[in-house]
Amino acid sequence: MTTTGAGGTGADYSEKIPNNVSLHEDRRLQRALESWQPNFLNWWQEMGPALPTRDVYLRTAINVGREGWAQFGHVPMREYRWGIFLAERAPGRTIGFGEHKGEPAWDQVPGEYRSELRRLIVIQGDTEPASVEQQRNLGATAPSLYDLRNLFQVNVEEGRHLWAMVYLLHAHFGRDGRDEAEELLRRNSGSIESPRILGAFNEETPDWLSFFMFTYFTDRDGKYQLGTLKESAFDPLSRTCEFMLKEEAHHMMVGTTGVDRIVERTAQLMVEQDTDDVTGRGAIPLPVIQKYLNFHYSVSLDLFGGETSTNVANYYTAGLKGRWMEDRRRDDHRLTSDAITVDALTEDGEIGQTEVAAVTGLNTDLRREYIADCQTGVSRWNKILADAGLPQRLYLPHVAFNRKVGAFAGIEASPDGRKLGTDEWDRHKANWLPTDVDKTYVRALMQPVYERGKIAAWIAPPRHGINGQPFDYDYVHLS
Numbered sequence: 001m002t003t004t005g006a007g008g009t010g011a012d013y014s015e016k017i018p019n020n021v022s023l024h025e026d027r028r029l030q031r032a033l034e035s036w037q038p039n040f041l042n043w044w045q046e047m048g049p050a051l052p053t054r055d056v057y058l059r060t061a062i063n064v065g066r067e068g069w070a071q072f073g074h075v076p077m078r079e080y081r082w083g084i085f086l087a088e089r090a091p092g093r094t095i096g097f098g099e100h101k102g103e104p105a106w107d108q109v110p111g112e113y114r115s116e117l118r119r120l121i122v123i124q125g126d127t128e129p130a131s132v133e134q135q136r137n138l139g140a141t142a143p144s145l146y147d148l149r150n151l152f153q154v155n156v157e158e159g160r161h162l163w164a165m166v167y168l169l170h171a172h173f174g175r176d177g178r179d180e181a182e183e184l185l186r187r188n189s190g191s192i193e194s195p196r197i198l199g200a201f202n203e204e205t206p207d208w209l210s211f212f213m214f215t216y217f218t219d220r221d222g223k224y225q226l227g228t229l230k231e232s233a234f235d236p237l238s239r240t241c242e243f244m245l246k247e248e249a250h251h252m253m254v255g256t257t258g259v260d261r262i263v264e265r266t267a268q269l270m271v272e273q274d275t276d277d278v279t280g281r282g283a284i285p286l287p288v289i290q291k292y293l294n295f296h297y298s299v300s301l302d303l304f305g306g307e308t309s310t311n312v313a314n315y316y317t318a319g320l321k322g323r324w325m326e327d328r329r330r331d332d333h334r335l336t337s338d339a340i341t342v343d344a345l346t347e348d349g350e351i352g353q354t355e356v357a358a359v360t361g362l363n364t365d366l367r368r369e370y371i372a373d374c375q376t377g378v379s380r381w382n383k384i385l386a387d388a389g390l391p392q393r394l395y396l397p398h399v400a401f402n403r404k405v406g407a408f409a410g411i412e413a414s415p416d417g418r419k420l421g422t423d424e425w426d427r428h429k430a431n432w433l434p435t436d437v438d439k440t441y442v443r444a445l446m447q448p449v450y451e452r453g454k455i456a457a458w459i460a461p462p463r464h465g466i467n468g469q470p471f472d473y474d475y476v477h478l479s
């Protein structure tokens with residue numbers, strides 16, 4: 001059966017692997033992917049959601065067209081139809097930037113860029129299963145069936161995003177690509193022997209405050225990285241990322257409204273009980289929320305790489321990875337003689353800025369777009385505090401705070417951007433990053449609530465359910 005939508009771009013669901021890439025026309029590729037499929041399912045069984053469920057009210061992508069691209073229904077998670085979807089082809093698409101600007105986009109990987117493209121796809125692919133691994137045990141402490149369903153939705157879609165990258169590796173990188181696809185299932189988040197590639201994806205997500213912060217800050221890195229890969233001259237990568245971005249929007253909604261609801265509940269208790277400190281009163285105190293924010297924001301800033309990078313310059317010049325909203329930029333899209341000011345340590349080791357060639361500063365360019373977007377969430381959470389009549393405010397720490405990658409990796413800085421000596425950092429870091437006591441407190445609050453229409457005391461209920469369903473809908477049937 002093929003479902004067709006606005007653009008006739010529906011998936012073929014009669015196949016073992018639903019797809020809109022005419023997989024049946026390439027038997028070799030189809031067989032290779034079908035032999036990877038059981039390995040994926042084994043990985044899902046071992047490393048995916050640990051909580052046993054009968055079925056979950058999930059969205060499944062069926063079409064890439066503008067209207068009706070997904071359907072909702074109760075599905076046993078193991079039977080979820082992970083599929084391969086490329087957004088519709090833009091006929092006559094040309095390359096939008098770099099030294100090949102204006103040439104036709106590529107359907108195949110040019111030999112000279114093979115290893116760089118493979119590296120970008122592998123790094124992107126590695127993050128997807130990593131996040132599922134990080135979130136494996138969260139089902140045991142879900143604050144409501146609605147939240148539990150959202151967790152699983154995020155998980156199955158990250159699984160589909162892994163499929164998206166594995167398809168590109170199998171279809172375009174031959175034997176190396178198949179090997180890399182195996183490696184994506186072999187590396188594991190937090191593993192000592194074979195960790196995930198990027199730092200943030202080896203951190204724990206042990207509680208729901210971390211989960212919401214992760215889906216707000218780290219998934220948002222995903223949005224920006226996918227946005228730059230969507231510009232790629234390699235058309236299959238561009239089209240894949242375009243469709244992934246559609247799914248990603250829900251993940252960020254989960255993060256944004258999740259933190260909203262925590263702040264709302266905390267503010268409510270602060271007002272009701274006329275106290276600044278809700279510790280021991282069933283909610284998460286604002287200073288603890290701030291510390292979690294500091295942590296997740298700073299490790300997510302690291303995901304953009306160094307402030308200056310020859311890797312990113314090469315990617316741009318070659319046409320592999322563009323800028324956020326490349327076509328809205330008012331310059332020559334080649335950047336051969338432009339400059340950019342980037343964050344840097346000055347000659348005497350102070351936190352400052354320096355001017356570099358624009359192409360080498362593109363990680364900074366992207367990080368700045370990201371930071372501006374992150375600020376919108378903080379403003380939203382502060383509005384909740386203001387509306388409750390509270391004077392406290394949340395904030396984004398300085399770009400030099402708690403960095404392990406880039407210009408500030410070798411120094412310590414306070415959240416307001418003062419360079420600190422090691423002693424001073426050690427004395428104060430418990431005020432800025434979650435301590436064991438904070439983590440234990442937060443974890444102790446995380447008692448599961450699996451009753452329809454009920455919610456844990458540390459978080460407010462959502463304003464809307466999923467797909468028009470009420471909050472007390474039976475989103476998940478446990479087994």
Ligand code: BYC
Pocket residue numbers: 120121123124127128131158197198199200218219220221222223225226302303304305306307308309310311312321363405
């Ligand atoms: N941790 O030249 P530099 C998502 C390495 S999230 C560890 O400054 P470059 C999602 C770097 O690899 C989006 N290592 O960096 C979210 C390089 O190594 P080599 C994922 C790091 O290459 C939530 C060296 O340091 N997608 O989708 O300009 C849930 C020098 O680095 C880190 C992508 O990231 C780090 N944080 O930029 C689910 C897109 N940072 O070459 C999913 C693809 C850097 O010396 N990746 N290094 O061995 C890229 O575009 C770039 O590779 C990076 C780094 C932005 C990651």
